[in-house]
Amino acid sequence: MKGDMITSPLITLNGVNKAFQGQDVLQNISLKLNQGEITTLIGPNGAGKSTLVRIVLGLIEPDSGSVVPRADLRIGYMPQKISIDPTLPISTCRFLRLANTSHEACHEALATVGISHLVATPIQKLSGGELQRALLARAILRKPNLLVLDEPVQGVDVNGQNSLYKMIGGLSKSLNCAVLMVSHDLHIVMSATDQVICLNHHICCSGRPDQVTQDPAYLDIFGQSTDKATAIYAHHHDHNHSLDGEVVAGEGHQHGEGCQHD
Numbered sequence: 001m002k003g004d005m006i007t008s009p010l011i012t013l014n015g016v017n018k019a020f021q022g023q024d025v026l027q028n029i030s031l032k033l034n035q036g037e038i039t040t041l042i043g044p045n046g047a048g049k050s051t052l053v054r055i056v057l058g059l060i061e062p063d064s065g066s067v068v069p070r071a072d073l074r075i076g077y078m079p080q081k082i083s084i085d086p087t088l089p090i091s092t093c094r095f096l097r098l099a100n101t102s103h104e105a106c107h108e109a110l111a112t113v114g115i116s117h118l119v120a121t122p123i124q125k126l127s128g129g130e131l132q133r134a135l136l137a138r139a140i141l142r143k144p145n146l147l148v149l150d151e152p153v154q155g156v157d158v159n160g161q162n163s164l165y166k167m168i169g170g171l172s173k174s175l176n177c178a179v180l181m182v183s184h185d186l187h188i189v190m191s192a193t194d195q196v197i198c199l200n201h202h203i204c205c206s207g208r209p210d211q212v213t214q215d216p217a218y219l220d221i222f223g224q225s226t227d228k229a230t231a232i233y234a235h236h237h238d239h240n241h242s243l244d245g246e247v248v249a250g251e252g253h254q255h256g257e258g259c260q261h262d
Contacts, residue, residue: 009034010073010146010178011056016065018051025051027202029065035145038172038179040189040209043199044221049182052199053150056180076144078135080151080182086124092134093119101141109137113167129160136164140171147171149181165192 009032016029025048033039033056041049054060055067057077084090092115096106110116113133118126126134132152139147152168153161169192172179183189190196190209198204204217212218 008070010070012066012068013055013062014066014068016052016055016062016067018048018055018060018062024201026055026062029199029203031197031203031206033146033178033180035178036172036176037195038169038181038193039195039197040181040183040193041197041199042183042189042222043204047200049199050150053148053180053182057148073146074142074144075146075148076139076142076177078132078139078147078149078152080154082131082135084123088124090123091120092123092126095123095134096138096141099138099141105141106137109141110134112140112171113137128155129157129164132156132160132164133167136167136171140175143175145175145177147175147177147179149179151182151184153183165189168192 012032014030016026017024018026029052031039041052043049051060055062057075058067058069061067084095092110093103093106096109097103107116107119110119113136115130115133115137118130118134123131123134132154136149136152139149147168149168153164156164168179168181171177181189181193190213193209195206196209196212197206198212198215198218198221200221204221205212205215207215
């Protein structure tokens, strides 16, 4: 039974279409999010990424097609950014407790993302990287098996981006969860994901990062700018990572199928 649960997709989209005011935003989207796998959604501005995320979260319904969640689906969501009144007296722990959870759960989540020392710090005083970790802590409070992360390294410097991506990889393993990550950081994200979906209202191509970056549909949108980044990925993840990104012994990691076209 445990093996079946791991291999069964957490959520499946079949032929999903969505339009607003007569304009097609998503066309014939089919995908599966598998437990333990990191999927990164990329595409130009206006490609429909936010709409697709909202459909996965269950916030909006598709016009046609189906969205099939697994019975035990538990979603944790990290927004791209938040706006908090600078005069509001709210600590980092209290911010997490707005999710209606215990002090103990908040402290555990903050420790998991490495900022337990900021438990009493006003949320407005956190740096960009610290705030993103606080948002990530809030997303994992209830031990989700699907993490949806919208631009998780927004406003973070390059070193902080690498650290956050390693942490996300570690969380995917430690929580045994799927990750759906929206990103524009193409130079870095190629080494931090198992599967890439390139979206431009429809799925242009999908597959392993090294495959997608050589696909003509991808190159039409992004050009050759990420070729060097794929060299980082060439090891194909034949090992596992600890929570903070260190290599540990383990069985080889299996990637998704090759690049597919609509």
